[in-house]
Amino acid sequence: MNARAEAFTRCGSAITTNALTKTFHGHTVLQPTHLEIASGEILVLLGPSGCGKTTLLRLIAGLEQPDGPNMIRFDGEDVSALPIEKRNVGMVFQSYALFPNMTVAENVGYGLKVKGIRRKQRESETKRLLALVGLEDYADRRITTVSGGQRQRTALARALAIKPRVLLLDEPLAALDAVLRERLRVEIGLLLREFGITAVYVTHDQAEAMAIGDRIAVMQRGRIEQIGAPKAIYHRPANDFVADFVGTMNRLEGRVSDGILAVDAEHTQARLRVGGGDRSAVVCFRPEVARLTAGPGAIRARVIATTFFGATQRLVAEVAPGRQLQLDLASSLHFAPGQIVAFDADPQAIIEFEKDA
Amino acid sequence: MGLRWTTLAGFAITALIALFLVVPVLLSVYAGLSVNYARGISAGFTLDWVRQVWSLYSDTVWRSLIVALMTLALTLLIGVPGAYALVRRGGRFARIVEELVTLPVAIPGLALALALILAYGGFGAFRQSTLFVVVGHVLFTLPFMMRAVIAILETIDWRTLDEGAASLGSPAWLRFFDVILPNVRPGIVAGALTVVTLSIGEFNLTWMLHTPMTKTLPVGLADAYASMRLEVASAYTLVFLIMVIPLLIGLQLAADLTEKRTKS
Ligand SMILES: Nc1ncnc2c1ncn2[C@@H]1O[C@H](COP(=O)(O)OP(=O)(O)OP(=O)(O)O)[C@@H](O)[C@H]1O
Ligand SMILES: [Mg+2]
Numbered sequence: 001m002n003a004r005a006e007a008f009t010r011c012g013s014a015i016t017t018n019a020l021t022k023t024f025h026g027h028t029v030l031q032p033t034h035l036e037i038a039s040g041e042i043l044v045l046l047g048p049s050g051c052g053k054t055t056l057l058r059l060i061a062g063l064e065q066p067d068g069p070n071m072i073r074f075d076g077e078d079v080s081a082l083p084i085e086k087r088n089v090g091m092v093f094q095s096y097a098l099f100p101n102m103t104v105a106e107n108v109g110y111g112l113k114v115k116g117i118r119r120k121q122r123e124s125e126t127k128r129l130l131a132l133v134g135l136e137d138y139a140d141r142r143i144t145t146v147s148g149g150q151r152q153r154t155a156l157a158r159a160l161a162i163k164p165r166v167l168l169l170d171e172p173l174a175a176l177d178a179v180l181r182e183r184l185r186v187e188i189g190l191l192l193r194e195f196g197i198t199a200v201y202v203t204h205d206q207a208e209a210m211a212i213g214d215r216i217a218v219m220q221r222g223r224i225e226q227i228g229a230p231k232a233i234y235h236r237p238a239n240d241f242v243a244d245f246v247g248t249m250n251r252l253e254g255r256v257s258d259g260i261l262a263v264d265a266e267h268t269q270a271r272l273r274v275g276g277g278d279r280s281a282v283v284c285f286r287p288e289v290a291r292l293t294a295g296p297g298a299i300r301a302r303v304i305a306t307t308f309f310g311a312t313q314r315l316v317a318e319v320a321p322g323r324q325l326q327l328d329l330a331s332s333l334h335f336a337p338g339q340i341v342a343f344d345a346d347p348q349a350i351i352e353f354e355k356d357a
Numbered sequence: 358m359g360l361r362w363t364t365l366a367g368f369a370i371t372a373l374i375a376l377f378l379v380v381p382v383l384l385s386v387y388a389g390l391s392v393n394y395a396r397g398i399s400a401g402f403t404l405d406w407v408r409q410v411w412s413l414y415s416d417t418v419w420r421s422l423i424v425a426l427m428t429l430a431l432t433l434l435i436g437v438p439g440a441y442a443l444v445r446r447g448g449r450f451a452r453i454v455e456e457l458v459t460l461p462v463a464i465p466g467l468a469l470a471l472a473l474i475l476a477y478g479g480f481g482a483f484r485q486s487t488l489f490v491v492v493g494h495v496l497f498t499l500p501f502m503m504r505a506v507i508a509i510l511e512t513i514d515w516r517t518l519d520e521g522a523a524s525l526g527s528p529a530w531l532r533f534f535d536v537i538l539p540n541v542r543p544g545i546v547a548g549a550l551t552v553v554t555l556s557i558g559e560f561n562l563t564w565m566l567h568t569p570m571t572k573t574l575p576v577g578l579a580d581a582y583a584s585m586r587l588e589v590a591s592a593y594t595l596v597f598l599i600m601v602i603p604l605l606i607g608l609q610l611a612a613d614l615t616e617k618r619t620k621s
Binding site for chain 2: 061063083084085086088089090091095097098099100110111114115158159162
């Protein structure tokens with residue numbers, strides 16, 4: 001695959017946004033945003049519906065006008081004033097935006113045709129791209145007669161055909177079923193890396209974000225809450241919101257004294273060794289860092305349900321009515337609902353947030 | 358059995374209604390070919406009346422065709438980009454413009470014609486020309502073209518198509534030709550059929566607008582009915598049918614052909 005992609009490989013532009021802001025009808029949809037996306041980097045914008053992911057992507061694309069001048073640069077060049085057709089960006093839309101009046105090959109070749117590239121060269125270029133996404137046999141099919149996954153690939157090939165400076169993808173897999181989504185997620189990730197193209201990829205699926213991104217920007221209400229490598233986002237979330245949005249997070253609140261967090265809970269002994277001085281704290285840990293222990297400084301909770309995952313099982317247990325924790329433990333162990341489990345969490349993996357006033 | 362009975366009844370009723378509509382036309386054709394309508398079949402048949410109509414009125418046939426084609430060209434030129442511009446603009450303003458454009462359909466043709474004459478009657482050469490009739494027809498048929506195109510635009514995701522083409526470097530005018538026009542073609546075809554049909558049959562407006570030198574077929578028909586014997590007027594109807602039916606079938610076939618080419 002590398003050999004095939006080599007013909008296309010060039011590095012994309014670096015993208016810089018400088019206090020990029022967007023207001024619709026007096027409503028600020030994107031708060032001033034500073035972004036540095038390196039050449040060839042894949043940045044994923046992750047966040048709940050309505051947080052402004054698409055808006056940020058469309059601003060970079062040139063489909064929306066930012067509030068002020070000089071807010072978007074490609075390789076240092078101010079592109080704020082350029083409309084999308086002059087920015088040389090590849091775009092993959094959620095609905096694909098394929099042209100129903102053209103065949104698969106005509107769709108892929110359209111950008112080259114617009115550039116005035118000769119028919120011969122256009123056709124061989126189109127052929128190579130179709131081969132790259134595994135659509136050689138569908139070149140002459142009408143767009144309306146190919147499957148969702150094939151349309152998705154056509155859209156990707158069409159965007160790559162123009163050798164864009166940056167590739168922008170807005171939830172490119174959202175319209176597909178789960179199995180296909182998982183397969184294409186891997187394929188797209190590989191393809192983007194082969195091309196070494198700068199890409200901004202929008203999704204609200206955290207697993208997709210982890211699989212594809214070099215870095216992830218987690219957004220909420222028009223603001224980037226945290227930006228970093230997937231592992232950093234997962235293991236070192238900057239705040240509650242990020243912690244909750246990326247994976248499952250358990251939360252315990254209470255007072256810390258002598259390095260032990262005391263949770264006022266029904267099943268007493270809900271104590272967790274966290275270290276540090278005396279304070280009020282919110283302590284979080286992922287399900288997979290829980291470990292069974294009988295010693296002091298363990299949390300005791302009542303098992304409510306278990307779900308078998310193969311190597312592990314997930315326990316839902318409560319420290320008090322309505323206050324549930326999720327624990328991933330080896331599936332060889334046996335737990336019955338109603339049983340009390342005693343566990344603690346790897347202190348290295350515990351995350352602490354300031355308690356809200 | 359019950360189903361069969363109702364199917365038969367439905368068929369019979371449809372046939373009766375069709376007959377009710379077709380008989381007058383057939384009678385007209387018969388009258389135009391009969392030597393003497395009052396004396397019936399015994400008097401025999403002739404093409405004399407048709408020949409007479411052709412020598413007297415052939416210019417109105419050609420003029421009607423030219424007017425219809427010019428009207429079609431203008432409604433295409435104004436109506437299709439106009440409809441797209443309106444849909445793109447959206448909002449209250451677009452609604453108001455759409456209503457305004459539709460207004461001439463609601464106004465009686467005579468009143469519309471009078472307004473045109475009041476406004477432009479002073480420009481002698483224009484007033485005397487076929488173009489004056491064409492302008493009237495365009496005013497009257499434009500909303501039909503625009504409505505047909507707008508209806509299709511509202512069913513396709515034109516904004517995403519346009520943005521998709523733009524992202525591939527296509528300038529606005531090229532996007533209109535490459536991805537908007539081909540995808541609204543069914544609306545354009547429907548609009549074109551309506552415009553041509555309406556223009557060829559239009560009488561009200563044309564009657565007021567025409568000069569002796571710019572008679573169209575329906576106006577000539579009225580002349581013939583008023584001043585000639587019944588057989589001549591009927592032969593005129595025959596000429597009208599001979600012209601209109603192949604024209605409409607031809608347009609429909611052309612439309613089907615282009616449709617098939619884009620679908621296959
Ligand atoms: N053209 C527009 N006019 C007015 N408001 C808009 C426009 N586009 C987006 N918005 C608003 O901006 C906010 C962010 O929208 P955006 O589409 O960027 O969200 P998103 O993160 O992509 O959400 P989703 O995951 O649902 O696609 C929303 O509240 C939306 O209503
Ligand atoms: Mg979105």
